[in-house]
Amino acid sequence: MDLLEHQGKQLFGRHGLKVSDGKAVTTVEEAVAAANEVGYPVVVKAQVLIGGRGKAGGVKLAANEGEAREHASNILGMDIRGHTVRTLWIEHASDIATEYYASVLLDRQAKQPMVMFSVEGGVEIEQVAQDSPEKLIRHHVDALNGLSREEAVQIATDGGADADVIEGVADALLALYEVWLSEDATLAEINPLIVTPDRDVKALDAKVSLDNNALYRHPENQGLSDSENEDPIERRAKEQGVQYVALDGDVGILGNGAGLVMSTLDVVAQAGGSPANFLDAGGGSDAAKIKQAVELILANDKVKAVLFNIFGGITRCDEVAKGLIAAFEEIKPSVPFVVRLDGTNDVEGRRLLEQAALPNVHPAKTMNEAAEKVVALAAGAQASAGAAA
Numbered sequence: 001m002d003l004l005e006h007q008g009k010q011l012f013g014r015h016g017l018k019v020s021d022g023k024a025v026t027t028v029e030e031a032v033a034a035a036n037e038v039g040y041p042v043v044v045k046a047q048v049l050i051g052g053r054g055k056a057g058g059v060k061l062a063a064n065e066g067e068a069r070e071h072a073s074n075i076l077g078m079d080i081r082g083h084t085v086r087t088l089w090i091e092h093a094s095d096i097a098t099e100y101y102a103s104v105l106l107d108r109q110a111k112q113p114m115v116m117f118s119v120e121g122g123v124e125i126e127q128v129a130q131d132s133p134e135k136l137i138r139h140h141v142d143a144l145n146g147l148s149r150e151e152a153v154q155i156a157t158d159g160g161a162d163a164d165v166i167e168g169v170a171d172a173l174l175a176l177y178e179v180w181l182s183e184d185a186t187l188a189e190i191n192p193l194i195v196t197p198d199r200d201v202k203a204l205d206a207k208v209s210l211d212n213n214a215l216y217r218h219p220e221n222q223g224l225s226d227s228e229n230e231d232p233i234e235r236r237a238k239e240q241g242v243q244y245v246a247l248d249g250d251v252g253i254l255g256n257g258a259g260l261v262m263s264t265l266d267v268v269a270q271a272g273g274s275p276a277n278f279l280d281a282g283g284g285s286d287a288a289k290i291k292q293a294v295e296l297i298l299a300n301d302k303v304k305a306v307l308f309n310i311f312g313g314i315t316r317c318d319e320v321a322k323g324l325i326a327a328f329e330e331i332k333p334s335v336p337f338v339v340r341l342d343g344t345n346d347v348e349g350r351r352l353l354e355q356a357a358l359p360n361v362h363p364a365k366t367m368n369e370a371a372e373k374v375v376a377l378a379a380g381a382q383a384s385a386g387a388a389a
């Protein structure tokens with residue numbers, strides 16, 4: 001689960017990392033009130049789950065109420081690479097002498113936590129890693145011993161931090177490691193970690209991802225999920241315990257088993273179609289679960305046609321057919337379905353479907369045939385919708 005900047009900063013503050021005071025708001029009036037409260041100059045910051053907000057015009061300094069109002073009204077509702085700005089973070093602006101970079105993450109290859117630090121902050125760190133890799137310090141940490149102050153000082157020194165802020169940077173690295181460890185984060189990143197003219201070291205930005213599987217250990221973090229920005233169908237799927245990922249095409253996909261669903265996405269793309277979602281009905285899906293899955297797929301109104309690709313192993317094709325029939329009785333879908341049933345009880349499953357004679361359900365024998373059919377149907381549906389309009 002990715003956190004918004006202001007939520008990440010809340011976690012930073014909890015562990016003694018220095019951050020500026022601020023307020024999260026959702027309207028221009030609230031933004032102006034918050035700016036008056038934290039004191040000018042302020043910085044008005046778009047809260048979206050994507051970086052590079054500054055470049056996109058989503059981070060602006062305001063010297064007075066008029067500017068705060070102007071920036072807040074410009075940034076609220078702004079689209080930053082597909083993310084609509086619904087929340088602003090207003091904080092007292094900092095004076096910046098230098099911008100550094102710091103992060104803690106798990107290096108899966110080394111199977112160890114890794115602290116990264118660079119004096120080339122404020123820019124995209126991938127760029128630094130590419131252009132001047134020697135300026136990006138990567139330090140592996142012994143997970144059992146944790147990060148020691150000596151190590152933190154060494155990282156700051158090796159990275160070339162100004163001599164008078166080595167201790168301050170080390171403090172920040174230790175606190176960041178603590179955030180990463182004790183909050184069960186998968187990533188804790190600060191870019192930029194600034195040095196102020198008073199030689200204070202402070203986090204000006206925050207990028208934190210929490211491990212969803214460890215959320216149960218952090219009841220205080222459970223409210224942080226950005227449900228407002230989360231895809232509503234993904235949220236519903238999560239609540240129902242279904243593996244669903246929203247994509248931006250128009251062909252609804254259901255398969256059983258992550259591998260089969262992935263290849264179904266590929267085959268549909270190969271046939272010239274564009275999948276609307278990933279949905280893994282899982283092994284041993286019964287009729288009730290299939291019905292739920294159909295509801296999820298059709299909740300996306302971009303879906304023009306649906307492909308059911310089931311390879312029965314533990315899952316029984318007759319159960320899938322029953323689920324589909326039950327779903328049709330209740331939902332009466334208006335879009336065509338292509339169904340490929342293969343494997344355990346496939347003959348019975350196909351017989352049930354034939355008997356039910358569901359409107360607009362097209363059987364297919366192979367995955368490729370199914371993909372071609374569904375793509376043609378989606379295109380046809382689009383054409384007729386266009387003709388009607």
Ligand code: GDP
Nearest residue numbers: 043051052053054055059093094122191192205
């Ligand atoms: P990002 O573009 O999404 O990474 O957003 P950041 O929070 O990192 O802000 C982008 C840039 O805006 C920073 O690198 C700073 O240069 C600038 N910025 C952000 N906050 C302040 C501030 O309080 N004072 C000043 N002077 N600049 C700021």
Ligand code: MN
Nearest residue numbers: 052191192205
């Ligand atoms: Mn940043």
